[in-house]
Amino acid sequence: MESATAGDLLALLRSGRASTRSELRTVTGLSRTAVVARVNALAAAGLLRLGAELASTGGRPPGSLVLNTEAGVVLAAAIGRSRSQVAVFDLGGTELSASAVDHEVGAGPDEVMPVVAEQLRALLAPGRPPVLGTAVSLPGVVDPDRGVSVDTPVMAGWDGVPLAPYLAGVADAPLFLANDADILARSEYLGHATTIRDLLVVKASTGIGLGVLADGRIVSGAHGGAGDLGHTKVPEAAGRPCRCGDVGCLETLAAGWALVARLREEGRSVDHVRDLVAQAHHGDAEAKQLLRESGRRLGELLAVAINLLNPQAVVLGGDMAGAYDVYAAGVREAVYARASALATRELQFLPSTYGDRAGLVGCAALALDTVLAPAAVDALLAAKE
Template structure:
């Protein structure tokens, strides 16, 4: 039984927002089921359901099959009651999407941008592109989810430390969207939103999962007990900047020396490709070569996986996940990359921690970033507290 319906005798009566969550998550589809789960009276349930249907968040579906007497009316979550905007910003690419309240894309756009572009220039372009994506879309914008590499302040809505996004630290991001939508902005680390995307599918039925973003940099999203853990200052999962002996005194783009990224991050692999006489502009090109059979590219990806696995084994011993999901650009070469990861993990992690461990590709592939940003926004705007607040404002 969910926490929502536990200890109802001592808790405050269930709110309309809590009833919507029961319907949205599939735990209830009729008024009688809502009464049974919450202990509310028929009158109280009717009043809350009426409030939700008046706002458009619930609609009355076809009647369910009767088990005797008058068939109960079905309650259906209205995924078209609003939309959320998703913005996944990386070092050289920005992905945008407009999604319904079930996380299904209505329109999307992905474009490369110049490395080192500042927030004023890029965000103006993002807003302009969203104006095009929103043409013909009538439901209101309820929230905006945005991700950046590095450590972010979710309360202030800004980057605290992003080695790959020079000039973005300390810049409030919400004002850029003010003329586009009167909707709250929610920001998250790129690895965290990748983890959130897995809760919308694939590993979503597993409650303890480590989600690796292996791209230009290396990050780790942590799902524990079905929830994404960001840590005290939002810096959980900064696995790429773990100091490792194998990196010795190699300088990292973060300003430190000896970070894992210096020998396993995509940017370091690109540099090593150039040294071998096979220059590429981005790790995505390296991955493409590996998929085409290039032995140098395949070897670098496997080596990167081995180095990551050395550090990942410690996290596996500490957290005992059911699965490790491999996403990001290097995840596109899943077989080559994960071969190296497995090699180190099984050598260094405890046998019990790896006995049932699964290695899985990211469910949403190259769209994982925008799906995760949408999940970030949806988790907030559809929370019982947010729904109740919105209903109160509409009353």
Template sequence: MDEQAESARDDEVRTRTSRTTRNANGERGVDASSAVSASVASSSASLAAAPDAFAKSDASAQIARAQQAVPNPNGAGAVLGLIRSGSAVTRTQIMQVTGLSRSTVALRLDALLAAGYIAPAAAESSTGGRPPGSFQINPYAGVMLLAAIGAANMHLAVADMHGTVLVREHDAIDVALGPERVLGRVASLFETLLKKAGQSAARVKGIGIGVPGPVEFAEGRVVRPPIMTGWDGYRVADFFASRCYTCPVLVDKDVNLMALGEHRAGWSDTSHMLFVKVSTGIGAGMIMNHALQRGAHGGAGDLGHLYVGHLVPGEPKLCRCGNYGCLEAYAAGWAICRHLNESGHAAQTARDAADLAQRGVREAVEQMQNAGRLLGETIAMAVSLLNPSLVVLGGELGTRQSDMLAAVRETVYRRSLPLATRHVQIVNSVLGADAGLLGAAHLVSDALFAPSVVDAAIGQPA
């Protein structure tokens, strides 16, 4: 992709992403990274039949079990899927796509309307808008709480059922403080954000959280995280259940949510994508055949702890995971900051290091280039193994550093075989810090709106 085409694609994605930052009256915010404070309009259709149908001792586990059920291909859940994807949004279109009779389609739509899943779409102009008589996901049926927790900071938001961010917050946090303190801060900020949005805990239909470590997804349990002291075996959903949230709580590795958000927002037509987060730490999220891949136990994509010590002169460096020679020990934000501090340049965070490089500080620029080459070596292995058509660099360093991107591109194209790199694109993330939040919104809505879950919630047989 040449620079002009790539710039056009970035503009398109930014425009599309900006639509996810509107207030409850549909007014667009300044941009995708602006905080938008608004109240969600009340609605008689409260989605009461959806997550509330699972509001028992373990809503998350019940949602997971319902997702595993075989959905009725002609059920209300399948019809909702067509509306949600935009494949068929009117009665006539649904009849044409499904082959169902007019009376059956009417029954399905009536059930979805009564449960609060859908609402008539607002009339739009005939040029590019929805056709008359269209339906959409009911944005006012409830809200979602979202948190993207990193090693040193976190982003939080309240979103409507469309995934539109209503209010948001950013806070510095050390994830090594342990789950009770970190999640306690998350819970406190959630309460503040709900008040700003004019919402209550009873209106929360799902919570989506990303953490910087492996997660056993079905259980929402953190598993042997290298940098999250005290988190091993911790089940995040239990923390929020103890605070009167009866909705499902979905937890995943932060980079998985970033990959999901980036893919849905800007690259949904790409079937195989590798998202690499380069920030305080390094990790990868994989989209294969349009589906997020977590591995057998949630450990897929642990790129930062591949061994690269043989590529660097001298003794392998100690990584914070306890091993020697890991990629993170040379290319992660914490390692770059360590080197810069030793060289007399104050850098406490990955953002500090990126700022120094952007100001042209020689040591910082050299560190970014060296990190890019080592990162390129590991990405080249991943490209040869997985054969993605797209590699996206995200995170504080991956998004902002042109020196790092150039070094990664040069190394990957040089080290991987032509068959693997013939059509691969390597680009910066367009969503930036929003990728994790948007991914969390998709994670929750995918669970709540899964056809089998919807059928179970409204009492339709599979």
């Protein structure tokens, strides 16, 4: 790294690979003068501060260099089919404030986005550091370059609609957009993926999606559609109409919306899959059976992905995973019955590290990794010169 820039040094400090000027020189091969110049530039921009002195190893105790987490904030908005969560995070990834709001299933961007913007604006306290970026997650396939949804049939009216204009009045900051399952997988960068590099991350809620982490990297596919398990056709669902407009999708048997519809047909009072999970927690036998059956249906298809990708672990997240023991039992039953012995020999099943906050944590991670990427930091320093 003898050509390491100031942005590269900040990345090394954020990752923990270095914490002093001396360690930066060792890792990069840069001269003392070059390291000092780059560190001074980062400090002048407010991105670094001198931390507590480290224990002396002889001679003058070296001063530790730490990211100034108060130099700015990022905004996160995890938009679901029936609920949106928003939050403000500092540059260290600590949540400073958050809120959530329910909305009608199928509500369009003109109904949802102004409320999201209002919630974010309310969370930004006067005098708070500048907003450096905003990350938004949506169900379905998105185009991050254009900041639009491109294939979300279950959220009518969103495709092709730019989201940045809705948030322009909140902060003068770039927008980063991602699929909700990929965002759930990204949240595991701070959780299970710190020790496991090959993961399948299930989001089982109103709909069903799959995030793929292969060798520590998110796999989104050629058009951003990797992991769309919910709308894969399965024989048992033949002829069943799906919200996407097609028939025969896995979601018609296993998604939260299908389970809620089934209970409503029986006269049960449920409005959302979260109500179903709450009933399961209170010992409702039918609710527990529905969740276990849903997990089994998912596991039958998930077994194919496990055979293909050979992950070390499957992480179960989303609202249905709130009843983890029941739901995971169904998933495991089908996976062990259908996947190969090799693929399941050491396979782990794990709950989502951040539970119902995973969408916000993943959005924050996306924003932070983008605005604090070496190229972005170097551009910021160049603009300050």
